[in-house]
Amino acid sequence: MAFRLEALLQKCASLFHIKQLQAHLITTGQFQFHPSRTKLLELCAVSPSGDLSFACNIFRQIGTPSTNDWNAIVRGLAHSSVPTQAIPWFRTMLRRSQRVDALTCSFVLKACARALALFEASQLHSQIVRIGVEADVLLQTTLLDVYAKSGDLDGAHKVFDEMGLRDIASWNALISGLAQGNRPNEAMALFNKMKEEGWKPNEVTVLGALSACSQLGASKQGENIHRYIVNDMLDKNVIVCNAVIDMYAKCGFVDKAYSVFNSMSCRKNIITWNTMIMALAMNGDGHKALDLLSQMDLDGVHPDAVSYLAALCACNHAGLVEEGVSLFDSMTESGVKPNVKHYGSVVDLLGRAGRLKEACDIIRSMPMFPDEVLWQTLLGASKTYGNVEMAEMASKKLVEMGSISCGDFVLLSNIYAAQKRWDDVGRVREAMKNRDVRKVPGFSYMEVEGELHKFVNGDHSHPNSREIYAKLDEIKFRIKGYGYTAETDLVLHDIGEEDKENVLNYHSEKLAVAFGLISTIDGTPIQVNKNLRICVDCHTVIKIISKIYNREIIVRDRARFHRFNQGLCSCKDYW
Structure with a gap:
């Protein structure tokens, strides 16, 4: 009888069939037997051909539901649109x-994870x-996953540490949680x-580790993981390949990302293409992205x-204004409705080109309500071109929002x-003080022999601080021979010229580059990651450093990559 029921369950391809099976179980008396009834409930509550509300109705007809009956409904609800x-x-x-069992x-924990219900968990x-x-x-492991996904990484780590036995899923849940929770250093240490x-x-493990490498710009560790992926044939998985492309792109190696893209043995999906286009955008190769x-x-x-959006960003970073506007205009014809991010990209594109009035007109003519980012973009462009009136208008809009x-205040x-x-x-x-608004400090970090080093503007806390500052003094002396003069207008404080030069000289990216020069072999690339946009003076100085010291220097700032080589930058001084 059990075999016959299993065969009937497998043949249920619609709710109509499930109702027929329920009628059969009731008329034959099998509905009162727990295994038969529970399997019917599970089929109705969880399978694509079922209906959760109908499963709940069946459940209410049971006089004394068993734990398995309850579990079938709870499982169905946990997988539903209202977990x-x-x-x-x-x-x-x-x-x-x-009786409640494991x-x-x-x-219920899976429901909490899907709903990010930390308190209930x-x-x-x-x-x-x-x-x-x-x-x-x-x-x-499920409990650990809930804490990690809900942002309580300390709670997740505590569960992990207290586990008597662990499986691969336990490690994966915590590594992924730490990577997604902006604690990439800890994710890599756990990996x-x-x-x-x-x-x-x-x-799953390598996806979490690659995400951590992407955030850190840890290219050496990323390459090691990629090597493992290829050797273990995990590159048959398109999601893994997408993560490898993303890792190389965010570490500044767009050529390696493109090589992985071209050599994929599995079929590329939409995410593969989008990741590669955005990689080219971040590295300023607008024509290739298009x-x-x-x-x-x-x-x-x-x-x-x-x-x-990725293609518009590519136009944005490469200064392809007309191409970007034309692409934006063609979207609707292609069946893709522009959203606020597309409008934001075009506003940025026009703003960078100094076409502030056109950018402002686009914001005012949008079919949806402009968000803060759009006005912030216009404010940034107004700062670049010194348009005080436009800046005050954008600032007023931001205050109203x-x-x-x-x-906003700093700009x-x-x-x-x-x-x-x-x-x-x-x-x-x-006004900043009254609203308790604090300026985000600029910092940079770099990886040397697998170890990450962090630098803050004017920082003296690094163990090699004395050597770093000595190198900066050497750089300061040598770059003057190439006609360098400090961009003191960028130091927007009412202080003397000499003090302004000192402020510029000790920006975090300069500290990082100096450390790279004293801690890596001559001729090897130096890679720096920065949380804010690189300033004009640092950009000028690092171009000269790349020529004097014959080093390729890659700087990833908040918006894009700058690849400095022989006194030139990949952004062509447009960023």
């Missing part, structure tokens, strides 16, 4: 003194301990510890909104400072 509904069902089980808790954690199922490895303990990374966009259709992949971003303050309007500078800074 939080699994939580009140679980609470009802507890109120009715229904599976029940696992399904922590309450459930207490219940798990109380009912005595906390030793279950799968359940602990290395995992290998030391003899665990074999799988597709060529790739046109190749997508030939490969049977239709560009989506992300494809167009309730923005408290430090960048307006800098515009006033460039005009020597120190009273207005003081007024802006007073």
